[in-house]
């Protein structure tokens with residue numbers, strides 16, 4: 001059989017494109033002080049609203065142009081990526097840990113544990129998420145950790161619902177019964193037998209959630225509820241770009257493209273990884 | 283000598299009060315194959331699960347005893363019961379695909395129980411498993427042990443499960459329609475394999491099936507189950523020579539003969555079903571009385 005060959009063909013372009021963009025963006029964010037061509041906060045009114053490099057009036061060193069305060073757009077996007085990735089990783093991992101654990105318990109044990117957890121999820125999901133986020137940040141106060149906390153508090157239900165359904169399906173399989181006969185306890189079976197079979201879905205959801213966290217953070221910055229007004233974030237750049245759309249379209253368009261590419265890459269990367277992790281599809 | 287498995291008056295109900303087992307009594311002697319036949323939904327699988335201690339949580343045993351080699355399973359602590367069942371019984375399941383964990387390799391799945399229940403060392407379990415793989419005529423054990431379940435054919439998977447079932451030398455194996463999910467062409471091989479290993483290892487088998495042809499080939503004793511009630515039990519030869527219960531006769535009449543492959547499956551006669559219904563109602567009443 002030639003499974004490896006077939007799957008490498010089916011999976012790879014997606015995995016490489018999405019993974020490539022994410023790696024590039026992540027490395028740029030990590031090494032922002034080294035790779036950013038300019039200081040992202042430095043204002044220079046002489047350089048305001050410079051267009052991107054291929055248009056007339058562009059200045060060398062300001063590749064994507066400048067905003068209305070003369071700050072370099074590319075450098076701001078690179079530094080904004082730092083916050084985007086920190087929020088993406090921290091919030092998604094927190095939501096994943098809480099949601100997957102509860103989902104696994106509800107799906108595998110069923111009974112009253114499932115009834116309680118499912119009821120909480122239903123109530124939780126009745127709130128519109130963006131409103132919920134704004135409300136939470138208003139209560140928790142702005143700042144990096146409250147944004148992360150808010151996203152995790154809202155989005156654990158996404159993991160919980162999917163993992164519950166999968167764990168439930170798995171625990172009806174005969175191999176779970178076999179493990180019982182072979183002397184495993186319930187918790188042992190949940191961790192050893194059921195968990196590995198839901199890992200592919202957890203991975204896919206985790207990656208998707210990172211993308212969602214990036215959007216939510218951008219929305220919160222957009223409405224000025226995120227980190228602080230000084231540090232550039234993709235959301236705050238978009239908000240500023242919207243104001244100067246007629247004079248400098250690039251200040252809106254480039255952060256939007258960056259945001260969309262990143263979010264799409266996260267979800268595609270997750271799907272591709274899921275296929276990699278799944279022993280049946282692999 | 284005490285029976286290998288002795289079930290007495292076992293009754294079980296669903297949360298809605300529906301009875302799935304009605305005072306089932308059934309014994310399997312050491313080294314004997316007892317067939318358990320009946321139509322779909324009769325409760326054959328439930329009996330097997332009850333013995334193995336893996337009934338669904340929704341199914342509750344309301345009366346009866348189960349003795350495994352003389353030990354009353356109902357009187358044991360859950361942990362001791364698990365260990366006893368794990369050491370003395372095994373399951374050959376209906377669907378060899380879902381009976382193996384898709385994300386774990388075959389090897390560790392097979393040695394698991396030997397290591398956990400019997401406390402064997404890894405090497406000892408491994409060599410035992412290889413010995414059994416040889417007995418089930420798997421010629422490339424290295425590849426099979428390293429494979430994931432989906433990489434093997436249905437017949438191979440069932441061989442693996444049969445090997446795993448016999449590896450711990452259980453006294454009793456529950457085989458729940460072990461050939462129904464397989465290709466017709468491999469069904470016979472698998473059946474022959476089970477019969478051979480059963481004879482060589484002297485293992486008692488509770489063999490669940492709805493195929494009377496299989497019953498005739500493999501078993502010495504038969505219990506006929508209808509709606510959770512044992513309606514007839516007999517030596518296999520005697521049952522085929524002279525079925526006593528009208529339902530058994532109907533079941534035989536409904537089974538196409540091998541001599542006439544084009545004979546269609548006839549539905550069970552109305553009158554027989556009516557008789558069964560009143561018989562079931564009687565047992566239910568008898569059951570309700572002492573419980574108020």
Ligand SMILES: Nc1ncnc2c1ncn2[C@@H]1O[C@H](COP(=O)(O)OP(=O)(O)OP(=O)(O)O)[C@@H](O)[C@H]1O
Nearest residue numbers: 296302321322323324325326327328329338340492
């Ligand atoms: N998990 C479950 N929870 C509740 N009831 C169940 C469950 N599984 C089966 N039942 C019910 O218990 C009864 C007996 O089912 P069982 O699976 O033992 O039948 P069976 O004789 O094995 O049939 P088949 O030949 O189709 O395998 C049926 O009425 C069925 O609907």
Ligand SMILES: [Mg+2]
Nearest residue numbers: 326327328458
């Ligand atoms: Mg069944």
